[in-house]
Amino acid sequence: MKYSEAxxxxxxxxxxxxxxxISACGALSQIPAAGLLLARExxxxxxxxxxxxxxxxxxxTSRQFHFLAQRGEMGLFFxxxxxxxxxxxxxLHQLGPDPERPKARFPGGYGGGMIYYAARxxxxxxxxxxxxSLVERVDxxxxxxxxxxxxxxxxxxxxxxTPKATFRFDKNAxxxxxxxxxxxxxxxxxxxxxxxxxDVKGAIxxxxxxxxxxxxxxxxxxxxxxxDTGTYAAWAERSLGN
Amino acid sequence: MGxxxxxxxxxxxxxxxxxxxxxxxxxxxxxxKTKTVVAKAMRPDVAVFHAQKAxxxxxxxxxxxxxxxxLAEASRHVIVTAETIVDRLSEKEATGAFIPGIHVDTIAxxxxxxxxxxxxxxxxxxxxxxxxxxxxxxxxxxxTEYLRACVFDVKDHDEYVERFVPRHWREPTRAVGADSTxxxxx
Numbered sequence: 001m002k003y004s005e006a007x008x009x010x011x012x013x014x015x016x017x018x019x020x021x022i023s024a025c026g027a028l029s030q031i032p033a034a035g036l037l038l039a040r041e042x043x044x045x046x047x048x049x050x051x052x053x054x055x056x057x058x059x060x061t062s063r064q065f066h067f068l069a070q071r072g073e074m075g076l077f078f079x080x081x082x083x084x085x086x087x088x089x090x091x092l093h094q095l096g097p098d099p100e101r102p103k104a105r106f107p108g109g110y111g112g113g114m115i116y117y118a119a120r121x122x123x124x125x126x127x128x129x130x131x132x133s134l135v136e137r138v139d140x141x142x143x144x145x146x147x148x149x150x151x152x153x154x155x156x157x158x159x160x161x162t163p164k165a166t167f168r169f170d171k172n173a174x175x176x177x178x179x180x181x182x183x184x185x186x187x188x189x190x191x192x193x194x195x196x197x198x199d200v201k202g203a204i205x206x207x208x209x210x211x212x213x214x215x216x217x218x219x220x221x222x223x224x225x226x227x228d229t230g231t232y233a234a235w236a237e238r239s240l241g242n
Numbered sequence: 243m244g245x246x247x248x249x250x251x252x253x254x255x256x257x258x259x260x261x262x263x264x265x266x267x268x269x270x271x272x273x274x275k276t277k278t279v280v281a282k283a284m285r286p287d288v289a290v291f292h293a294q295k296a297x298x299x300x301x302x303x304x305x306x307x308x309x310x311x312x313l314a315e316a317s318r319h320v321i322v323t324a325e326t327i328v329d330r331l332s333e334k335e336a337t338g339a340f341i342p343g344i345h346v347d348t349i350a351x352x353x354x355x356x357x358x359x360x361x362x363x364x365x366x367x368x369x370x371x372x373x374x375x376x377x378x379x380x381x382x383x384x385x386t387e388y389l390r391a392c393v394f395d396v397k398d399h400d401e402y403v404e405r406f407v408p409r410h411w412r413e414p415t416r417a418v419g420a421d422s423t424x425x426x427x428x
Binding site for chain 1: 250251252253254255256257258259267270275276277278305308309311312339
């Protein structure tokens, strides 16, 4: 079965959601939103899902969201960044070697740097797998992968998902390690398009492709639900099932 | 909240933290060992915001996003503009978040006071004006001109409403509360 990159990412993100946990994504997060809804429809019917600034947002203030995370009640959070590095840092702020004269500025934000410590797992995703987006060191650390000694931390980055591969975060070494490759991409493709050393030992398994059921539910049930609830409706109409 | 500081789990190791002198890493005073960030309280001198309803005693009903409650509690002085001012607003009839008058210094009647942003439950953002604002903000000279036309050269709020709030929004048939769509910002 054929599928788009957006559909692939939504399916891969949905597989990270665990039943019974609270899983969330921020604003401007159409792919994680689709993934969260898909998970609840398929393998995680008792997952609480939280899509900020949508019909699936129970909160009236960011204070409520902040303290839910601080209390350690959030099982999973989805984020993206303009750059992601091998050490689990991501950058949502600015690009360029000189922090005082950035070449480009992005929305930034405080929430990600907080939630990265507070949610039990954070899955970082990126819609572009290139040497400019996956780098050895980000230009600006918006959220930090490694933790200095004695600093209280409840959770860590757990995975990184791109249109070509998935990476697993090794907590002890504090680095992302290549986990699976999405066919038809090969290890050489990943190496050519990744801006950091992969440090691969042995064969890397293929990512299990989206199943017919996953794609069917995403394209029909979830697409309809996103349109009916005004949850990234225009995106769902355009990107799912076409 | 107004407490001296608040501990925050997270942010350690970010460049954000390096650039802020109001957030530092501190040792937990209870276990004498574990570290977290502590953020210094903000104590604004004056807070100004717009609400759906206020009364003569300074009680305010504001929603849907109730962030302004924290703002009102933390600030030394609070000025509120409101779509409607009533004689006495009970906590029960406040549809949004309730801010007791004890926090509020001054209220002023300002219909469409959130324009070009929206006011939850009453009107949505003025998309055409917002697009104009966003386009203008990309260039200093154009933005200066926007400010001159929409702010500095406008005599008072009545003139602003007359000139910039779409006419059909102001027709009397459009009863307050008739449009129940949740707006994007308050």
